Amino acid sequence: xxxxxxxxxxxxxxxxxxxxxxxxxxxxxxxxxxxxxxxxxxxxxxxxxxxxxxxxxxxxxxxxxxxxxxxxxxxxxxxxxxxxxxxxxxxxxxxxxxxxxxxxxxxxxxxxxxxxxxxxxxxxxxxxxxxxxxxxxxxxxxxxx
Numbered sequence: 317x318x319x320x321x322x323x324x325x326x327x328x329x330x331x332x333x334x335x336x337x338x339x340x341x342x343x344x345x346x347x348x349x350x351x352x353x354x355x356x357x358x359x360x361x362x363x364x365x366x367x368x369x370x371x372x373x374x375x376x377x378x379x380x381x382x383x384x385x386x387x388x389x390x391x392x393x394x395x396x397x398x399x400x401x402x403x404x405x406x407x408x409x410x411x412x413x414x415x416x417x418x419x420x421x422x423x424x425x426x427x428x429x430x431x432x433x434x435x436x437x438x439x440x441x442x443x444x445x446x447x448x449x450x451x452x453x454x455x456x457x458x459x460x461x
Contacts, residue, residue, distance in 0.1 A: 354386035373403035380408070401428060406435040413443055422447055422454070 356364065361382070367375035376399040384393030394415065400408035413428035426447045432440035 352386070354381045354384075356382045356386070368399060368403075371403055373400045373405035373408065376400035376403060377405055377408055401431070406432050406437050406440075409435075410437050410440045410443070413440060417443060417447060417450075420450075422450055426451075 356379070361379065364372075364375040364379050368379070376396050380393050380396035380400060383389040383396060394412075397408050397412055397415075401412045409428045409432035413425045413432060416422075416425035416428065426444065429440045429443045429447060433444055
């Protein structure tokens with residue numbers, strides 16, 4: 317069979333990877349990827365919780381990510397995101413406002429978006445516009461009933 321040179325090179329690369337164990341080494345590595353990179357052990361959780369108690373909003377955000385991305389526990393994730401936002405983390409304030417907006421809780425969404433916007437978060441400023449539009453639409457619907 318007379319394959320073009322490009323295909324011969326591809327076949328040789330695949331053969332080399334498989335035979336020299338690169339794929340097996342990657343499969344057996346202890347590299348942390350994906351959601352598992354957000355999972356915290358008990359000692360890390362305790363340490364971060366102590367930091368939160370002293371006002372560290374980054375620690376609260378890490379705990380939130382542990383629950384949201386690592387364990388898929390939205391209730392606990394939202395709690396810790398709220399803690400981070402309350403402690404002043406602007407990204408958490410915006411994320412929280414966005415979450416509330418998606419849930420159509422416009423009052424909470426606007427509260428957190430206003431806090432983030434006051435710290436010049438552009439996404440929050442844009443979200444405030446959307447919240448105001450949603451409020452107007454809701455008022456028109458209520459007025460037409």
